[in-house]
Amino acid sequence: MASVPSPRQRSWVRWAGPLLLVVVLAVLPLVFPESVNEIIARIGVFAVAVLGLNLVMGYTGQVSLGQIFFLGLGAYVTAYGVSNDWNIVVVFVLACTIPAVVGLLVALAAARLGGLAIAMVTVALPIVGVPLAKRLSDYTGGSQGLSARFGDAPEGTGLYDDQWRLYLVLAIGGAVFLLTRNLVRGKYGRVFAIVKKNENVASSVGISPYRYKVLAFTLASLIGGVSGFLYMLVIQYTSPETMSFGHSIQLLAAMVIGGAGSILGSILGGAYYVLVPQLTNLVDPSLTALLQGATLLVVLFVLPGGLASLARPLGRGRRSSHDRRGPTPPITPSATTGSGTAAETPETERQGHP
Amino acid sequence: MATFIQLVVDGLSTGSIYAAIALALVLVHQATGLINFAQGGMAVLAAYSAWWLTARGVPLVLAILASIVLSFLLGAAVERWLMRRFERGDPDTAVVVTIGLLTLITGICGWLFTYNNQQFPSLFSLDAVSFLGVSVSQRSIGTTLVIVVVMFLLQGLFAGTKLGLALRAVAINPQSAAFSGLPVERLLMVGWGLAAVLGAIAGAMVAPQLTLTPGMLDNALVYALAAVILGGLSSPVGVVVAAWIIGVLENLAAVYIPLIGYDLKVAVPFILIFVVLVIRPQGLFGRKTVVRV
Numbered sequence: 001m002a003s004v005p006s007p008r009q010r011s012w013v014r015w016a017g018p019l020l021l022v023v024v025l026a027v028l029p030l031v032f033p034e035s036v037n038e039i040i041a042r043i044g045v046f047a048v049a050v051l052g053l054n055l056v057m058g059y060t061g062q063v064s065l066g067q068i069f070f071l072g073l074g075a076y077v078t079a080y081g082v083s084n085d086w087n088i089v090v091v092f093v094l095a096c097t098i099p100a101v102v103g104l105l106v107a108l109a110a111a112r113l114g115g116l117a118i119a120m121v122t123v124a125l126p127i128v129g130v131p132l133a134k135r136l137s138d139y140t141g142g143s144q145g146l147s148a149r150f151g152d153a154p155e156g157t158g159l160y161d162d163q164w165r166l167y168l169v170l171a172i173g174g175a176v177f178l179l180t181r182n183l184v185r186g187k188y189g190r191v192f193a194i195v196k197k198n199e200n201v202a203s204s205v206g207i208s209p210y211r212y213k214v215l216a217f218t219l220a221s222l223i224g225g226v227s228g229f230l231y232m233l234v235i236q237y238t239s240p241e242t243m244s245f246g247h248s249i250q251l252l253a254a255m256v257i258g259g260a261g262s263i264l265g266s267i268l269g270g271a272y273y274v275l276v277p278q279l280t281n282l283v284d285p286s287l288t289a290l291l292q293g294a295t296l297l298v299v300l301f302v303l304p305g306g307l308a309s310l311a312r313p314l315g316r317g318r319r320s321s322h323d324r325r326g327p328t329p330p331i332t333p334s335a336t337t338g339s340g341t342a343a344e345t346p347e348t349e350r351q352g353h354p
Numbered sequence: 355m356a357t358f359i360q361l362v363v364d365g366l367s368t369g370s371i372y373a374a375i376a377l378a379l380v381l382v383h384q385a386t387g388l389i390n391f392a393q394g395g396m397a398v399l400a401a402y403s404a405w406w407l408t409a410r411g412v413p414l415v416l417a418i419l420a421s422i423v424l425s426f427l428l429g430a431a432v433e434r435w436l437m438r439r440f441e442r443g444d445p446d447t448a449v450v451v452t453i454g455l456l457t458l459i460t461g462i463c464g465w466l467f468t469y470n471n472q473q474f475p476s477l478f479s480l481d482a483v484s485f486l487g488v489s490v491s492q493r494s495i496g497t498t499l500v501i502v503v504v505m506f507l508l509q510g511l512f513a514g515t516k517l518g519l520a521l522r523a524v525a526i527n528p529q530s531a532a533f534s535g536l537p538v539e540r541l542l543m544v545g546w547g548l549a550a551v552l553g554a555i556a557g558a559m560v561a562p563q564l565t566l567t568p569g570m571l572d573n574a575l576v577y578a579l580a581a582v583i584l585g586g587l588s589s590p591v592g593v594v595v596a597a598w599i600i601g602v603l604e605n606l607a608a609v610y611i612p613l614i615g616y617d618l619k620v621a622v623p624f625i626l627i628f629v630v631l632v633i634r635p636q637g638l639f640g641r642k643t644v645v646r647v
Binding site: 109119123253256292293297 | 388389454460464465568569573575620621623631
C-alpha cells in the first residue's frame with residue numbers, strides 16, 4: 001500500500017487533538033469567572049456518574065436505576081472521612097472501594113436473573129438508600145446531611161479555590177474517562193458488546209454473561225464512587241436527597257439523551273444533567289419534570305443514539321481511515337461489530353420472545 | 355396476639371395493592387415482553403382524575419368507574435402511539451421509554467394538580483369491626499376483598515372468554531396468532547388497557563391511605579417489582595402470593611424487628627429477594643426456561 005507516510009501523519013493528527021484539548025482545559029479555568037468554573041466542575045462530576053452508568057447500561061446493556069446510589073455512597077464516605085480528618089488519599093480509595101464492594105454484592109444477586117431483573121432490583125437502591133441514610137444518622141447526619149470542605153488551593157500555587165478544584169475534577173475525571181475509554185475499546189469492551197447484543201451467543205462461545213455483567217456493574221459502582229468523591233469536592237454537601245429516586249431517573253435520562261454507549265455522550269449527558277434543570281426552572285419550576293419526561297421521549301423517538309450521534313458524521317471520515325489501518329484479520333469484525341452473527345439474529349430474537 | 359392478627363390483615367390489604375400492580379406488570383410483560391415502569395404513574399393519573407371528579411361533586415363510585423374507563427383508554431393509547439414502535443426492538447430501550455413515560459406522567463400530575471398532598475375520599479369507612487375478638491379496619495378488609503374479586507374476574511376473563519383466549523394466544527406467539535386471523539395489534543391495546551385498569555383500581559384503593567401525590571405509587575411500584583421477581587414473571591398466582599407475603603412480612607418486620615422499623619421496611623422485600631435469588635434464581639414459582647441460540 002502507498003500509505004507508508006500517512007500513518008505517521010495520522011499519529012500526528014491523533015496526538016494533536018487530545019493535546020489541544022488538554023491545553024485548552026488547562027487554560028480555561030484561569031480565564032473563566034468563578035461561577036462558570038463551578039458549573040464546569042459540576043458537569044465534570046455528573047459526566048463521571050453518567051460514564052459509570054454508560055458502562056453498565058450503554059456498553060453492557062443492563063438497565064441500572066441505582067447509579068445515583070453509588071454517587072451518594074461515595075459522597076457520604078468522603079464526607080465522613082474528611083470530617084474525621086483522614087488522609088485524603090485514603091478517603092479517595094475508600095470512596096472508590098466501598099461503592100465497588102456494595103455494587104459487587106448487589107450485582108452477584110441481581111445478575112442471576114436474566115433480562116430486566118437488574119433494572120427491577122436496582123430501582124430499590126435509591127428507594128432503600130434514602131431512608132437508610134436517614135437512619136444511620138451517626139454517620140450520615142440524618143436528614144440534615146453532611147458538609148465537608150476540602151481541596152482548597154495549596155498556598156504557593158497562586159490559584160483560587162474554584163480553579164484548583166476544577167483542576168482536580170478535570171484531572172481525576174479525565175483519568176477515569178481515559179481508563180474507561182481504553183477499557184471499552186479493548187478486549188473487555190468487545191465482550192461487553194457481545195453480552196449486550198446476545199447473551200446466548202456470548203455463552204455459546206465460552207463467555208459467561210453473568211461474570212461480565214457483574215464486572216460491568218462493579219466497575220460502574222466504582223466509577224459512581226469516584227463521582228461521589230468529586231461531588232463532595234465541588235458541592236461540599238450531601239444529604240439523603242442526593243440519591244433520591246427522582247435524581248436516579250434524571251441521571252438515566254441524561255445518559256440516554258447524551259448518548260448510550262458513547263464517551264462523548266457521557267460528557268454531554270453530564271452537561272444535560274447540570275444545565276437543563278436550570279433552564280427548565282427558568283421557564284417554570286412546576287414544569288420541570290414534565291419537560292424532562294417529554295424531552296426523553298422525544299429523543300428516544302427522533303434520536304435513539306442521543307446527542308452524541310449528531311457528532312458522529314463529523315468523526316466518520318477519521319474513523320473510516322482508522323479502520324482501514326493495516327489488514328484486518330477476519331476474526332475481528334465478527335467479534336467486535338457482531339456482523340458475523342447478523343444472520344442468526346432473527347432466529348434468536350424469535351426465540352427470545354416466547 | 356390481637357396486634358399480630360391486625361398486622362397480618364393490614365399486610366394482606368397493602369399486599370393486595372402490590373398484587374394488583376404486580377399483576378398489571380405481568381399482564382404487560384406477557385403481552386409485549388417488557389416491564390412497564392410507568393404502571394404506577396398511570397395509576398396515579400387515574401386516581402387524580404377520580405379525585406378531580408369527586409371535587410366537582412360526582413359521587414365517589416361513579417368517579418372511580420369513570421377513572422377506570424379513562425385508564426383503559428390511556429393504556430390502549432400508550433400501547434398504540436408510544437410503545438408499539440419499541441416493542442419489537444431492544445427491550446432495554448423499551449424500558450427506558452416507560453421510565454420516560456413515568457417522568458412525563460409524574461410531571462403532568464404535578465403540573466396540573468401541584469405536588470401537595472391531596473385528600474382522597476375513602477370508599478370504605480375507617481371504623482374497625484370486631485372479628486373473633488380482634489378489631490380490624492373495614493378499609494383493610496374492603497381493599498383486600500375488592501382486589502380478590504378483581505383477580506377472580508380477570509382469571510374468568512382469561513380462562514373463560516373468547517377475548518381471554520385470544521389474549522393468551524397473542525401472549526404465547528404473536529405471529530401464529532396473527533396467521534390464525536386474530537387482530538394482534540388491537541389485542542395488545544386491550545392487554546395494556548386491562549393492565550392500566552388494574553392499576554387504576556389499586557390507585558383508588560390506596561389513595562385515601564397514602565394521600566394523593568404524583569409520586570404516591572413509586573414505592574408501591576418497587577414492591578410490585580419485588581413481587582414480580584419473587585413470584586416469577588410467568589406465574590400470576592405466584593406473583594399474587596409473593597405480594598401478600600411481602601405485605602405481611604414488611605408489616606411484621608416493621609413492628610417486631612426494631613432494627614428495621616417503619617422507615618426501613620421497604621428493604622424487607624429486597625432482603626427476601628437477595629436470599630431467594632441465591633437459593634432459587636427462577637423465582638419462588640417460576641419455571642426455568644431454556645433458551646436456545
